[in-house]
Amino acid sequence: MTAQSYKILSIFAWDITIKLYKFMSKFVQEFKSFAMRGNVMDMAVGVIVGGAFGKIVSSLVDDILMPIVGSFTGGVDFTNLAVRIGEANIKYGMFIQNIIDFLIIAFCIFLMIKGVNKLSKKREEQPAAPPAPTKEETLLTEIRDLLKNK
Template identity: 45%
Template sequence: MGILAEFKEFAVRGNVIDLAVGVVIGAAFGKIVTALVENLIMPFIGLLTGGIDFSRWAITLREAQVNAAGEEVPALVLGIGNFVNTIVQFVIVAFAIFIAVKFINSLKRKHAEQPAENKPVEPSEEVKLLREIRDALRSPDTPVT
């Protein structure tokens, strides 16, 4: 089988298409979460903490300098606020995925608990014969031979 035929077989499988749809939806969901965190959650947290703007919260390790050649060397900064924003975004995405998986698992459990058909299943001939033997052994008036 040629590599193109293998790729075609791989690409048209249902799982690959589901994965592609998931990636596209995930990217869109990531943008929504980023906007939610940066524009709604973090300003509210900043208000609660006395006006701290977490997006600008940083620790400067080295100030910007001009080297001997006259070129500007940018400052060395730890962007703690951006890191906090990213952690909040991760928690929101992880919680949303947890809720989605929990919902899907509950649907699977409900589906597994439901019988395939509403009518009762007829026992096999062996089960019927074993029941007859059991009942005959329990009965006091049955002679044992």
């Protein structure tokens, strides 16, 4: 390659680098504005809280409810209930526990949504405060009152 070829290639590479930098800068700015919107942040908090809540419900089911249910069924431990078919081990006891987990989580979400809907309905039902009188209305009221007093 000649010196002129290297010069053309370096100019071309520099041009591509600048275009790529501008594109990435714009991309990063768009991503920042997307990520910092309220809805995305609310969703992230919801996912984190939901994960923690799921662990609490799983502990409630595994450590409190299922032992009580097991005591009513003659001390059966649901986590160990399984059927062996050939080489497959079908753990229907774990499936039952997961169904109970799901039902409790769904019920709690239902109660939360019901509460939020009730609060938003109360806000809608509250009548709006009457608008404050304008300067003209205030002056006219004062004039009317003065005329009544004469």
